[in-house]
Amino acid sequence: MDAESEQAGKLRSESEHEMSGETPEPAPVAVRVGWRVVRSIGPALIVVSVVLGPGSILAASRLGADHGHALNWLLAASSLLMMGMVMLGARLGIALPRTPCAELAARLGRPVAAGIGLIVFLIVTCFQVGNNTAVLAVLRVPTAAGSDGASGLGRTIAGLLALNGLAVASLFGFRNLYALVERLLSLLVLLMIVGFAGNLLLARPDLIAALKGLLPQWPEALRSGFLPLRDGATVRDPLGAAPALVATTMSVAGAFYYAYLVKEKDWNRERLREGMVDTLTGIAVLGGVTGMILMTAATVFHGQSDATPLRTTTDLARQLEPMFGPFASTLFNVGLFAAAFSSFLVNALIGGSVMADALGLEAQMGSRPVRWLTVLVLGSSMALAVGFTAAGASSVGIILLAQALTVLGLPALALAMIYLATRPEVQRAGLVPRWLLGIAVACAGVSIILALRKAWELWLRLAG
Numbered sequence: 001m002d003a004e005s006e007q008a009g010k011l012r013s014e015s016e017h018e019m020s021g022e023t024p025e026p027a028p029v030a031v032r033v034g035w036r037v038v039r040s041i042g043p044a045l046i047v048v049s050v051v052l053g054p055g056s057i058l059a060a061s062r063l064g065a066d067h068g069h070a071l072n073w074l075l076a077a078s079s080l081l082m083m084g085m086v087m088l089g090a091r092l093g094i095a096l097p098r099t100p101c102a103e104l105a106a107r108l109g110r111p112v113a114a115g116i117g118l119i120v121f122l123i124v125t126c127f128q129v130g131n132n133t134a135v136l137a138v139l140r141v142p143t144a145a146g147s148d149g150a151s152g153l154g155r156t157i158a159g160l161l162a163l164n165g166l167a168v169a170s171l172f173g174f175r176n177l178y179a180l181v182e183r184l185l186s187l188l189v190l191l192m193i194v195g196f197a198g199n200l201l202l203a204r205p206d207l208i209a210a211l212k213g214l215l216p217q218w219p220e221a222l223r224s225g226f227l228p229l230r231d232g233a234t235v236r237d238p239l240g241a242a243p244a245l246v247a248t249t250m251s252v253a254g255a256f257y258y259a260y261l262v263k264e265k266d267w268n269r270e271r272l273r274e275g276m277v278d279t280l281t282g283i284a285v286l287g288g289v290t291g292m293i294l295m296t297a298a299t300v301f302h303g304q305s306d307a308t309p310l311r312t313t314t315d316l317a318r319q320l321e322p323m324f325g326p327f328a329s330t331l332f333n334v335g336l337f338a339a340a341f342s343s344f345l346v347n348a349l350i351g352g353s354v355m356a357d358a359l360g361l362e363a364q365m366g367s368r369p370v371r372w373l374t375v376l377v378l379g380s381s382m383a384l385a386v387g388f389t390a391a392g393a394s395s396v397g398i399i400l401l402a403q404a405l406t407v408l409g410l411p412a413l414a415l416a417m418i419y420l421a422t423r424p425e426v427q428r429a430g431l432v433p434r435w436l437l438g439i440a441v442a443c444a445g446v447s448i449i450l451a452l453r454k455a456w457e458l459w460l461r462l463a464g
Contacts, residue, residue, distance in 0.1 A: 052286045053131060053343040056248040060290050062241035064297030067221065069206070069213030074242060075294060076214055078249035079287035081446065083280055084439030085255035085417070090279065091431040092420055093262025094272060100259050101357040103420055110360065116416055117358020119409035121377065123253045124351030128381030129388075131344050135160055136389050157386055164378050167345045171371045193289055200292040205299040228457035235460045243450055247407040249287065252447060256413050257350045260357070264365060269431075348377040407454050410447035418444060 063071050096103050105113035136156050225238040237243070258279075267275055349365060352374030357363035363370060418440050421432045 059241040059245040060294040061297040064294040065301035067219045068298045068302040070219045072213030089255040089258030093259035095426045095429045117355040120354040121351045132385030196292045203299045252410045252413045348374045351377040407450040414444035
């Protein structure tokens with residue numbers, strides 16, 4: 001209890017120091033409480049930052065604009081599946097004597113472990129392409145009206161290089177990389193919670209309609225089919241942004257990585273219960289932020305015949321107009337930038353850590369192999385994002401496509417977690433109850449369906 005009291009006192013003094021500027025009483029108290037809640041979430045911040053990235057923001061905005069509150073239940077169900085998978089990841093981190101890929105290598109052979117590591121590496125790279133594209137879109141906004149495309153793009157690429165350079169410098173410039181990442185995410189998440197919650201309140205959503213949206217229903221507009229289909233010269237997904245939202249919210253890669261974070265924090269059985277409360281709170285809070293974005297878009301966009309199609313980040317920025325008026329575009333892009341930056345380094349670290357473990361190298365967050373493999377993720381994803389943007393592809397389209405492509409590798413990760421959870425020694429430890437295995441099986445089923453749909457869509461595109 002002494003350590004916890006000291007920690008609480010430290011957080012309290014930090015909050016009071018940071019907020020001692022202009023506002024006297026009640027506001028700093030509320031912010032201090034929010035800061036303590038966010039800081040108490042611990043490792044969950046690192047995993048759920050994957051959930052609250054540009055892809056989930058754009059997908060939630062699209063769904064809210066197109067279907068109102070009708071798909072609120074889809075976000076809630078995806079968040080519950082994510083909670084179950086993270087709980088499983090935490091228990092695997094405690095029950096297994098080695099890290100997940102090291103266990104797979106010992107039981108099934110190094111090639112299997114390397115395959116799982118490569119899947120995570122590619123998934124993370126796809127996420128990172130979306131993050132880089134979001135940053136490029138934000139950096140281009142100030143120059144779009146007053147400069148030519150080539151020079152504007154050149155300046156934004158320079159800005160993106162600087163941001164990736166800052167991430168690389170952080171990788172090699174700080175000894176305690178975990179503490180740096182957790183502290184940075186605490187601040188960014190708190191700012192996003194305050195901003196999106198205030199935006200939602202001033203938009204004055206229909207709370208009754210939002211609650212009704214938690215009851216499973218399927219909008220009429222989505223009943224034209226389940227599989228992607230060819231529509232003339234283009235391939236159209238009748239489910240729109242729904243698969244992308246499910247894939248980003250139900251981040252199996254993040255849940256898989258949670259076992260590594262549990263080992264990084266050296267959790268044991270006694271710490272598990274307290275840690276799970278913090279973890280589930282974190283996922284609920286950040287899943288709730290995605291819900292705020294969906295509800296705001298449903299309130300501002302849905303049903304408006306003169307609404308601008310959501311093809312660019314500037315279109316999406318209009319959801320901030322109820323709160324910020326003509327400054328909506330700038331402020332939305334600042335929020336999008338914060339979401340991208342919050343998951344910028346974390347996504348790359350996940351890929352670097354799991355790939356290092358899969359190759360039999362040291363897999364701690366601050367180890368040299370993890371740092372260099374993380375640099376590889378940062379560099380390759382930045383190059384892809386710059387190439388797509390220079391070719392004139394839509395920023396929203398790139399982000400949603402990059403997020404959706406991650407679904408191809410999700411089944412293998414879900415099945416790997418189920419395999420490890422059903423090992424006799426893990427079952428004898430009594431850490432993985434049957435109901436949790438049931439959630440994992442359901443998550444694997446959803447992942448397989450999403451992967452098959454995406455494979456069919458890619459086949460239609462290639463065949464055309």
